[in-house]
Amino acid sequence: MTERSHEELASVLCDLFGLEAAGADVTPVGRGAMGQVWRLTVSGASYAVKEHLWGVDERAVARGAAFQRAADAVGVRSPRNVPTPGGGLVGHLPEALGGSGVRLYEWQEGPAARPDAAETPQRLGKLMARLHGLALEAKDPPEPWYETVDEVDWEYLAGAPAARQPWQEQLVEALPGLRSLAALVTPSKPDDRILCHLDVQCSNVVDTDRGWVLLDWDDTGAGCADREMAMALLRWFASDGVDGDAIGRTMTAYREAGGTAVLDPERSFAMHAASCLNFVAAQARLALDDAHAEHHADAEERLTNVLTALPDLATYREVARFSTSCGGGNGGAAT
Structure with a gap:
């Protein structure tokens, strides 16, 4: 820079x-x-x-x-x-x-929203229902980032065994999982698409004295409510094991607020899988690009983080299962 x-x-x-x-x-x-x-x-x-x-x-x-x-x-x-x-x-x-x-x-004063806060499931469910309830027409096609995965030469990105960096060793270990995720990536159906935020994660929600404030609308575009909901549940409640109770309470609040998305383990996680794969490939290319040496350290750190927490098919199925078991307490007042 x-x-x-x-x-x-x-x-x-x-x-x-x-x-x-x-x-x-x-x-x-x-x-x-x-x-x-x-x-x-x-x-x-x-x-x-x-x-x-x-x-x-x-x-x-x-x-x-x-x-x-x-x-x-x-x-x-x-x-x-x-x-x-x-x-x-x-x-x-x-x-x-x-x-x-x-x-x-x-400027929004306050900490990032916490997944483990008692009121988070109800607040998140209500937020997602309000966004999806708008059901605004997506006039442009989805970004390929969320729908497809280009041909990736993973072996090239992993490098020669004798010269691998720590993140490349992680990449080699993750290759079977990455290929399993790739098998889930399918394009969405045009009739299912609405305008979506596409980046509802903890770091983009500030817990202010007047309630939650949603940041970073730059990725707004075409998406499907079930795919966005699946991505949100994974980001909020599956980064360190799957919190089934929080997922169930989020979906209860979502339904009560008018949300209609239903998660299908065979198709609802395609956007999350595509995003993970494209992110890993993009950051690996950046980490090896001598023209952007000033970004190498950041790219390597992000690769270490994402490869450490890479989801698997079992996690997707577990999140889908808990999403149908709407129950639990009310989790506090939502605002």
């Missing part, structure tokens, strides 16, 4: 979004596979800045913002998008500062 001072970055961000630059400060908050998040403080107000490291699709941004507005109307809270003076939602840093596309949002 281009070397730059925080003071310089803060000044440019203020200029891009029409804010007063005097006394502005920016601090790094976190880094994901697709971007860097910063906290910009200006005149006592705080904003979240997302810097898109691999480019930004402004048409997708507009689609996500429209879905955000529709979801807000049915009670799904999200951070306000801060526009540029020209009314756009994306600014572009000068090449001297990296040239990335950047977006600005109201």
